[in-house]
Amino acid sequence: MQLPSALLEQAVAEFSKLPGIGKKTALRLVLHLLKQDPDKVRAFAESMVHMRTDTHFCQRCFNISDSLLCSICSNPMRKQEMICVVESIRDVIAIESTQQYNGTYHVLGGIISPLDGVGPDQLYIDQLIERTRTGDIKEIIFALNPTIQGDTTIYYIQKKLQPSEIRFTTIARGISFGGELEYADEMTLARSLQHRMPVDQLKV
C-alpha cells in the first residue's frame, strides 16, 4: 500500500502498532481523524499522553488510579479485610462491572509463567504479602484465569503466606452459565463433577 503523504504513512504506522489493528484498519482510522477538526485530533492526542503520564498505580493494590490510593482502596465502604487477587487491571474492571464484590483488589501485574520468562519477582507478590502483615486481612480470593500458570501462581502465593489465619478461596470453576455440557472440554467437565455443589446453593 503506497500512501501519498509521509505524515499519513507515519500515522498509519503508529496506529498499526496497536494490538488487533492492521494496516487497512489503521488507514481507515487515520483518514477519519484527517476529516476531523484539528482541535478534536489534538484533544484525542492529548488525552492519550495525559492518561499515560498522569495516572499512577495505586500504592496499595496496583490498580490504576488518578491519585496515590485508588478509589477502591480509599473507599471506607469497601471491606478492606478482603483482597481479590487478579492478574490485570482489566480483571478488576470485569469484576467491578458485576457489582457483586465489595472488597478490595490486588493486581499482580501478570502470572507466574516460566515459559514467558515471568517469575514471582516480576509480580507484585511481595507487596501482597506485605499487605497481610497487618493481620487485618481475613480472606484472599484468587480470581486468576483457570490455567496451569494461574494455579501455579495461587499455589506459590498460598505457600508463601503459610502459616496463616487467612481464608484462601478461588472463584468457582465449572460450566459457564448458559453453556452446553456436550461442548465443555473434558477437564472442565471432570472438575465440575468433582467439585459438585448442593442444589440448594443455586440461586437464580
Added chain:
Amino acid sequence: MQLPSALLEQAVAEFSKLPGIGKKTALRLVLHLLKQDPDKVRAFAESMVHMRTDTHFCQRCFNISDSLLCSICSNPMRKQEMICVVESIRDVIAIESTQQYNGTYHVLGGIISPLDGVGPDQLYIDQLIERTRTGDIKEIIFALNPTIQGDTTIYYIQKKLQPSEIRFTTIARGISFGGELEYADEMTLARSLQHRMPVDQLKV
C-alpha cells in the same frame, strides 16, 4: 463499565469516537498504551496531530499531500493529460496499489447525494472544470462507485463540461474477477451482458 480512573475513562471515550471502535476495543487499546513507554505514547499522539495539521490537500487534485502539489501531480513521468475522478483519497490509494494507472487524479471529496444533503457545490467539481480549461486534458476516467449517486455525479460533471473534445470513460462494470455468475445480482448481470466485450480483449 466502571473505570477506576477518570483519565483512563476519558482516553477510552476518545478512542470510542473512532469508527468501528467500541468501548471494549477502546479499553483494550488504551490499556495497551498504558503499558508502553511514555515516549512511545507521546510519539503516537504527536504523529496524529502532525498528520492532521501539517498535511495539505493538493492544490490541483485535492489528494492528500505533504506539499502544495501532491507527489502525483508534481511527477513529470505521470500523464498529466489524463484525470481519474474519484470520490475519496482512499480510492486513490486503492487504484495506486494496482500499479496499472499512470495518469493524474481528481478527488471530489464525496459524490452528489441529495438524500445526505450533498450537492455539487460541496464537492471539488468546479476545480475539476477549471483544470480542463487549459485544453490539455484528453481523457477523464470516472472511477466512482457504481451506484445511483455515482452515476448521477458522472452525468452532472459530463453535462457541465459539454461541449468538449475530452474523452469521457468510466471503469468497467461487470462480474468481479473470480466471482460466480449465480451469485451476481440481476442488475450487474444484465449490464455485463449489455456491455459484453470481444473475447480477444481478454488479457490474463
